[in-house]
């Protein structure tokens with residue numbers, strides 16, 4: 001099976017009330033771990049790269065790795081630009097063979113966001129590529145823009161409908177209380193499921209996307225800290241809330257932080273416990289295994305996408 005857009009996987013997710021994991025990739029080990037997990041779980045999957053990941057890995061390397069990875073992976077796989085900052089970056093990815101792009105105009109005014117998104121949609125649709133857009137602001141760090149918690153702006157359901165109608169975007173990322181990175185909540189985790197429900201009422205056929213949705217898995221944070229890391233008080237979205245979101249109309253759940261934690265915790269552990277090691281394969285193999293285990297857990301126990309390929 002070649003690369004696909006997210007169209008059919010999202011239609012199935014809305015029909016059958018499950019979510020598809022979108023995992024951030026920026027090197028070979030992460031690409032392999034995510035694709036192996038999808039294959040073993042018989043799950044559709046989205047690999048996504050941010051503009052800074054593309055700068056790091058280089059777009060041709062990313063595309064070739066993904067193409068190599070899907071050769072023996074008989075599940076639907078989409079390759080998606082995460083948080084496209086401008087039209088040019090979206091165009092570059094579409095021209096390079098990405099099957100889906102996100103244009104993140106959430107930092108602009110409503111009208112500017114509509115105009116920019118529409119421009120990307122027109123270019124993408126002519127080439128068979130789908131577009132994710134964003135309305136509302138997530139707290140935390142979003143690309144280069146640092147949005148403080150007090151500025152966090154939930155998505156307005158009425159605006160969401162107008163936005164989708166006017167732009168023709170294929171899916172919409174909404175703000176219901178999640179944020180990027182390892183520090184999502186100061187007190188108790190809280191998501192605005194009431195807003196999600198209202199958005200779904202206004203847009204029953206539009207796939208909804210949840211960014212900033214890592215669990216910040218406690219065991220991984222503990223391992224990092226135990227072996228020399230310094231990420232105290234990290235906190236994410238509990239699995240039960242993500243499960244609820246998957247069942248209540250979220251079609252795509254973005255995960256980057258948990259993969260970073262999985263990889264770093266294993267590397268730290270090997271280097272601390274076996275100081276004589278200097279062969280990268282000795283720490284990258286368990287790191288890759290840990291990412292795979294983490295992704296499989298999400299597909300099977302949280303998002304409900306296992307067996308849905």
Ligand code: G3H
Pocket residue numbers: 024050051052053082083142143180256257
């Ligand atoms: O939402 C942002 C993603 O976690 C990507 O982060 O720009 O550091 O690659 P990055």
Ligand code: 13P
Pocket residue numbers: 024082083179180181182210211212213214215254255256257258
């Ligand atoms: P996390 O930082 O919660 O993993 O979110 C990732 C994300 O939203 C990528 O777009």
Ligand code: ZN
Pocket residue numbers: 083180211212254
């Ligand atoms: Zn994001």
